[in-house]
Amino acid sequence: MNLHLEPDVAFGVHPNLGVAAAVTDDRPFLDEVLRKHHFRHSSTLDLYLLPGGTPHNTAVRTVARVSREFQEAGLSVAADPRLMVPPPIPTPDGVAVRQALPGQSLTALTGELHELRRSADVADVLEQVLDEHHGVVGDLEEFIDTAAAWCSRLDTPNGRELSQHLRTIAHHVAFLGDQLVDAQLDLAVMPDVTPADAPPLAEVPLPARYEIPAVTHTARSRAALASSPNLPTAATRPAPPGEAVTSRATAPNARRSR
Structure with missing residues (x-):
């Protein structure tokens, strides 16, 4: 069993340039696969970079596809776990930024x-x-x-x-x-x-849906x-028979935990 002490390809996050890939040598196959998935080589940094502004989810999926292709070819791949951490959601001034955590599948x-x-x-x-x-x-x-x-x-x-x-x-x-x-x-x-x-x-069939x-x-x-301010509110509109009218303002918060 041959253990690779150094991966053939490593993916990480550059602080200013986004998702980057580093290769151990200049084999044409490595270059071909990375370019096929829109990575471009920077001769200054000797790194492969995704285009600036690539959305986070697109970058994660791209790294996954490239990694799978390399692994199927018998190459070893390493990836920085910080690749999975999404950027924070923009918030107005004075509002705390929501902590970014890896997405839950x-x-x-x-x-x-x-x-x-x-x-x-x-x-x-x-x-x-x-x-x-x-x-x-x-x-x-x-x-x-x-x-x-x-x-x-x-x-x-x-x-x-x-x-x-x-x-x-x-x-x-x-x-x-x-x-x-x-x-x-x-x-x-x-x-x-x-x-x-x-x-x-x-092996258990899923229940039939209505x-x-x-x-x-x-x-x-x-x-x-239905919720237009120019129309009567849910409280003043007659409810259709058998249909309960609920208000968004009074609906319990879905984001609660046990």
């Missing part, structure tokens, strides 16, 4: 469920999804709110309409978070354990205007 959390046997353990995984500061449900709500603010900044009728539509969607995400919190709390107190002879989770009617453009427009 929902796919990885789903994979964890296949190895769990106790209800309480499933509750712990679900709690990670609902974490107040770094859970994916709260992150999705914040992303949609930010997209809505972006649309408002267009200062056009279409932009304002789409902004209202996105804010309505963010409300639904917050409501979804509250429903998941209830399910997580129920799982946390259940003493149930999967039987030893139960089939693997991968059919969701197609949403027409008119329905989308109504949803977009």
